[in-house]
Amino acid sequence: MTETALQKLLLKRFLLAAGSYLLVLLLAWVAVLGGHVQAPVPVIGASSVLLVLNLAWLGWVFASGVNLRWRDPSLTEFQVLLAAAWQTWLLANLDQARGTFLVLYPLILMFGLFHLNGRSFTRCALVVLCSFLGLNLWEWGNGRLSDPALAALQVCTLFVVLCWLCLYARYVQASRQRMRQRRIALQAHQDTLRGMMGQLEELVATDELTGLFNRRHFLRLASDALASMPMGSRHGLALIDLDHFKRINDAHGHAVGDRVLQAFAQVASEHLCDAAVLARYGGEEFVLLLPDCTAQALEHCCERLRQAFGALPSAAMQGQVGPLSLSVGMTLLTAEDDLDNALHRADQALYRAKRSGRNRCVPAWEVVDA
Incomplete structure (x- = not known):
């Protein structure tokens, strides 16, 4: 009291x-x-x-x-x-x-x-x-x-x-x-129960391997962010795919592949701002939400992340894999947008990045500006 x-x-x-x-x-x-x-x-x-x-x-x-x-x-x-x-x-x-x-x-x-x-x-x-x-x-x-x-x-x-x-x-x-x-x-029992519930929610929302959010939790966060967006503002959305990841798994085994995923999560946590929301979308694919973002800011962020991951020294992977790279498909979310449509745009941009030779960031601004 x-x-x-x-x-x-x-x-x-x-x-x-x-x-x-x-x-x-x-x-x-x-x-x-x-x-x-x-x-x-x-x-x-x-x-x-x-x-x-x-x-x-x-x-x-x-x-x-x-x-x-x-x-x-x-x-x-x-x-x-x-x-x-x-x-x-x-x-x-x-x-x-x-x-x-x-x-x-x-x-x-x-x-x-x-x-x-x-x-x-x-x-x-x-x-x-x-x-x-x-x-x-x-x-x-x-x-x-x-x-x-x-x-x-x-x-x-x-x-x-x-x-x-x-x-x-x-x-x-x-x-x-x-x-x-x-x-x-x-x-005391209620406090313990709250702590256990918090740990359970964290486990449900977190990818066990990388420590990032999982796909379901990201979709919930992104939907809430989209619903609360003021008119005229924009959020950045990007799909990130680690290049030739299947080849790494086949050549070096899943344990090395897991270390590559963890290395990306570590690099991303060091180069993304606190407001950024990064999640493992599935397999070697990740999704990024950057609140209150312009096209230039999103592209700069993704390029910085791509270069940092590519510059990861081979010693960090114990010399087991060669140079690493990633491809990114980028788009912008508006208040009138639909999350599924935005993810589809980012996925199409990611597909074009792969078709263009990988290790690059490709935007899909034209859909937003239309």
């Missing part, structure tokens, strides 16, 4: 807490109007204003991002303890209605049920129990406790409820920890 998303979530949680504060404040004033509050009305009014200012300050803390400086940006334990303090002050000013408002203690602790660890939750519960017990002991010591038996029952009831909440909080935290571990394990 990003920091912005986390902050939005924390702000929503605070607004929920603030709404609960205001509802309890409304109940407190109902108790005031019913004559159940011992404190004077001006004191209750001043306390209400102080509570609202307290909420405004907390709202500023979350809205400004100051809470992010703390180890726990949610300030859950702080908010629970602060609410417990306000609740204890309210109970200290109630007489017969104290038992009614006692239920707010568990409600306060419920706010931290899913966000506090077991130790922090137990600490908050102890603060709540000690606050209420201390309140009753102080009133008993000052002779203000009207019904000690009822107060003892209330303390015991609160103790039982708090014990149950602590046990339930530990159960919730243990369940969340198990879910977190399972989520981490699931994420």
Whole structure:
């Protein structure tokens, strides 16, 4: 979760807490109007204003991002303890209605049920129990406790409820920890699966011998490139055939022929730009797609590749074959073009290159310009 998303979530949680504060404040004033509050009305009014200012300050803390400086940006334990303090002050000013408002203690602790660890939750519960017990002991010591038996029952009831909440909080935290571990394990499995899928896609798209794209993957890439071409732009397309490759296989064996194919792939990777897409089209035939290309740029690229392959030293082939050469048929793709037609044009140009003596680059510009 990003920091912005986390902050939005924390702000929503605070607004929920603030709404609960205001509802309890409304109940407190109902108790005031019913004559159940011992404190004077001006004191209750001043306390209400102080509570609202307290909420405004907390709202500023979350809205400004100051809470992010703390180890726990949610300030859950702080908010629970602060609410417990306000609740204890309210109970200290109630007489017969104290038992009614006692239920707010568990409600306060419920706010931290899913966000506090077991130790922090137990600490908050102890603060709540000690606050209420201390309140009753102080009133008993000052002779203000009207019904000690009822107060003892209330303390015991609160103790039982708090014990149950602590046990339930530990159960919730243990369940969340198990879910977190399972989520981490699931994420690890998903990452592994993505990696395996990526390797599988790479294997499906790659020619095993040369490491270049295979024919099927090239056709998919070329079709996508053609579909996304803006009007007026052109892509270069070339079919490349290694000259007399069958003769090499027959005279020196397929192992040497494989090294010739790998040597061409190595030369091509060194002399083609990063945007160029080169694939093994089949056998000793390769296909090249050069995005955003002019006729001159395509011809220059193919000539540079032809010369580099022809200049490959015989030592690279362990002296097993003579001079190497290749023939190229070139054409241009436009946005209105059809990929099959373009490949046919390049194939016809390649055929003319072979008929003309091989080791040359022959264009088919006239079809595009027509």
